[in-house]
Amino acid sequence: MSGEASALRFALRRLRRGWRSGELLILLLALLIAVSASGTVRLFAERVRLALNEGSSEALGADLVISSNRPLPEHLRESARAAQLRSAEVLQLSSVVFAAEVSSLASIKAVSADYPLRGTLRLAALPYAPAQDAKGPPQGAAYVDAKLWQDLQLQAGGEVAVGELKLRVAGVIENEPDRGNGFSDLAPRLMMNRADLDASGLLGPGSRADYRLYLAGAREAIARLVPAQPEHGLRYTQPQDARRELRGVVQRAGQLLDLAVLAAMLLAAAAVAQAARQYGEKQREEIALLKCLGASRAFITRALLLQLLLLGLAAGACGALLAAAGQSALAALLQSSLQLALPPVSLQPLLGAVALGLLMLLGFAAPPLLSARNTPVLRVLQRAAESPGAQRLSLLLALATAALLLWLATGDAQLALRVALGTALTLGVLALLAWLLVRALQPLRRGGRRGFALRFGLANLARRRGATVAQATGLGIGLLALLLVSVVREDLLDSWRNKLPADAPNQFLINIQPEQREALQAFFASHGLGTVKLWPMARGRLVALNGKPVDVESFDDPQTRAWINREFNLSWTDVIGSDNVVTQGQWWGEAGRGQAWLSAEEYAIERLHLKLGDTLTLDFSGETQTFTVHNFRKVDWGSFKPNFFLLAPEDAVGEAVPRQYIASFYLPAARRALLRELVAQFPNISVLDIDAALRQVRGLITQVLRALEFVLLFTLASGLALLLAAVEATRGQRQRETALLRTLGASRVQILAALMAEYALLGLLAGAVAAIAAQSLAWLLAVQLLDIPYGPRPLLWLLGMLAGALLVMALGWLSLRGSLRTAPRQVLAG
Structure with a gap:
């Protein structure tokens, strides 16, 4: 017990001495940033991700929808009540609706009073008039959409007959949160109270009828209700399964937040490793002296581990407090700027951050520190470099720890492996670039006309080529973080925001007949809207796959069964849209004109398990035609442009096949009354207003961007910590060089100029390396994640080199300013 007490006393004394000497402060700072950054980012990212997922529930009208074509089992409602979930019942069916002598086939939606549980139902007094928030219709009343209002020639306060029941029209539906924006649900809508449906007959x-149970409440309770294998005939739909345009935004938001978390953690870990290596090197002389005084290896091991444990607990506690305080400030700011309600704070991410901080110490700080135990006693008299074997062991342990950190942070071994391989590749490329740049600088050190400072700096970089490459790589990683934060925030995220411009089409016209095309274009031209593009479309039902007849019973998957039960929308074109990308096969162009080929979108491929060369037979109202799958496409449904699961070449669809056209255009809010004139002149045309959906997607993107701006601040702090640690790593060596130069007669001004020249050159090297890497990573993020174009940014290279030179010079001056005033004898004696 006395041995442990002695080791503890020694560890405490060593920690107190470390504050005065300064090297321990750097390690504590790096670890503190690691824990606070990891804790804040993990907690903040988790809360934002949950809030974004809850926000996407607005597109579904609930957190979970259970549906079936038969009455739902009572045990589902009992389970919902037991879990204290809010619920609403919805039934949907088709029926003819009458108003006086006029009738129209409508999609009837019967809802309970609490509908919707998420999102907002908006009503107007007249079609395309100002709207306000509302709940489901009361008994005896009905809401209709603008199309049904037009078809039935309704007036304010009118009545409609639904089956055996008469209902008063109480409003026009302007926005229905869970109504899809695709082209499959185009029937005019009538919404009534669920209690009135039984009396209607x-x-x-x-x-x-389609029976649905809408549920909302605690996410844990919702998750418990979703079975791994649903009962036959039941479909479970969650927010991530709702509208495709919103699902893409939420998915990309989660990926960006995950990348920001991982970047902050890896940078913080690199800062800890750099600072720990310097601290371990500082310990060697003292350990050699302890050995001379008779200290055992076991005592030294206990003392070193206790130093790490005390350091880790102190940094972990302070970091957790900083993370909690930072999270509170961020939450307050976020709620005021984004109007986004965050879930309650959980302590688990903070405890996880402290555990990750201790793991960083174990994997990055312990190996170089414990390797100091092997310092020979002769170290007291002369310096001996660390053995290559110990360096390799420290590197292997650091790599293993980094892989473990990634796995713990993501919970996904495959993603952790990918990020680890990407990080290793980035480090390798950075080191190679640094080596090439150092080789390119070698000829410049020759020549007598250059001043002493520049020659000294070039000579130092060339003489210590390996150390220069290592330091330039470390500095490059830190600068890469700074540049990438700037690029992501100012370039990529702005491009993503602008991907959905303010004048994106917000109105779709459906059921345009071929003979109406010229008159419709004339209408648009007369109202100053220019020419509107028209897409041809035919609606067909799949009746055979590879020559074998198919129907609903041919598929087991509930989603496929629901999808196959509807008619497919097929269009034809020779020119592929900018929001479509061919993933397999070749696009046909004009050469495909008249060929019975198909281009299938990813969803159709997944549902039907299609392969290139498969054949699909479609029935177009009695006209059947067989097509061969020629290529596969990926569609960006977030573009809000008309898109189709199936495309064919021009002239591939027979003339006898019934067809119609669709169109999309942008209409400012101030001109919405124009839609009344349009449907009055073309009563058969259906208007699909997606302005509310566009606002929802833009709101989600704004939330993601501002959340990422906060997260990237911690990535920035980690990068700065790594820069500081990289500069401090060579402070001892440069102090001795400074003392030696002063002993040989160099003045302080000359030494300072020489050191600043060396730091400037080193910063230029690191900045160039970081700029190249930042450009490459930005391109990768743009193309692979955000799906936006990204070209070269020459200004980024200049900015990187200039920022690198200035930052490294500033940090180098702060690190060595005391050494220039210290007597050479004192430095050389130490």
Whole structure:
């Protein structure tokens, strides 16, 4: 017990001495940033991700929708009540609706009073008039959309007959949160109270209704209700399965937040490793002296481990407090700027951050520190470099720890492996670039006309080529973080925001007949809207796959069964849209004109398990035609442009096949009354207003961007810590060089100029390396993640080199300013 007490006393004394000497302060600072950054980022990212997922529930009207074409089992409602979840019932079916002598086939939606549980139902008094928030219709009342209002020639306060029931029209639906924006649900809408449906007689024998239970509440309770294998006939839909344009935004948001978390953690870990290596080197003389005084290896091991444990606990506690305080400030700021309600704070991410901090110490700081135990006693008399074997062991342990950190942070071994390989590749490329640049600088050191400072700096860089490459790589990583933060925030995220411009199409016209095309274009031209592009479309039902007849019973997957039960929308074109990318096969162009080929989108491929060369037979209202799958496409559904699961070449669809056209255009809010004139002149055309959906997507993107700006601040802090640690790593060596130069007669001004020249050259090297890497990584993020174009940015290279030179010079001056005033004898004696 006395041995442990002695080791503890020694560890405490050594920690107190470390504050005065300064090297321990750097390690504590790096670890503190690691824990606070990791804790804040993990906690903040987790809360934002949950909030974004809850925000996407607005597109579904609930957190979970359970649906079936039969009445839902009562045990589902009992489970929901037991889990204290809010619920709403929705039934949907088709029926003819009458107003006086006028009738129209409509999609009837019967909802309970609490509908919707998420999102907002908005009503107007008249079609395309100002709207306000509302709940489901009361008993005896109905809401209709603008199309049904037009078809039934309704007036304010009018009545409609639904089955055996008459209902008062109480408003026009401007936005229905869970109504899809695709082209499959185009029937005019009537919404009524669920309690009125039984009295209407619409649920008699032979009626086909879709029964839905909407649920909202605690995410844990919702997750417990979703079975691994649903009962036959039941479909479970969650927010991530709702509208494609919103799902893409949320998915990319999660990926960006994950990347920001991993970047902050890896940079913080690199800073800890750099600072720990310097601290371990500082310990060697003292350990050699302890050995001379008779200290055992076991005592030294206990003392070193206790130093790390005390340091880790202190940094972990302070870092957790900083993370909690920072999170509170961020939450307050976020709620005021984004109007986003964050879930309650959980302590688990903070405890996880402290554990990760201790793991960083174990993997990055312990190996170089414990390797100091092997310092020979002769170290007291002469310096001996660390053995290559110990260096390799420290590197292997650091790599293993980094892989473990990535796995713990992501919970996904495959993603952790990918990030680890990408990080290793980035480090390798940075080191290679640094080596090439150092080789390119070698000829410049020759020549007598250059001043002493520049010659000294070039000579130092060339003489210590290996150390220069290592330091330039370390500095390059730190500068890479700074540059990448700037690029991501100012360039990539702005491009992503602008991907959905303010004048993106917000109105779709459906059911345009071929003979109406010229009159419709004339209407647009007369109102100053220019020429509107028209897409041809035919609606067909899949009846055979590879020559074998298919129907709903041919598929087991509930989503496929629901999808196959509807008609497919097929269009034809020779020119592929900018929001479509061919993933397999070749696009046909004009050479495909008249060929019975198909281009299938990813969703159709997944649902039907298609392969290139498969054949699909479609029935277009009695006209059947067989097509061969020629290529596969990936569609960016977030573009809000007309897109189709299936495309064919021009002239591939027979003339006998019934067809219609669709169009999209942008209409400012001030001109919405123009839609009333349009449907009055073309009563058969359906108007699909997606302005609310566009606002929702833009709001989600704004939330993501501002959340990322906060997260990137901690990545920036980690990068700065790494820069400081990289500069401090060579402070002892430069102090001795400074003392030697002063002993040989060099003045302080000359030494300072020489050191600043060396730091400037080193910063230029690191900045060039970081700029090249930042440009490459930005291109990768743009193309692979955000799906936006990205070209060269020459200004980034200049900015990187200039920022590198200035930052490294500033940090170098702060590190060595005391050494220039210290007597050479004192430095050389130490």
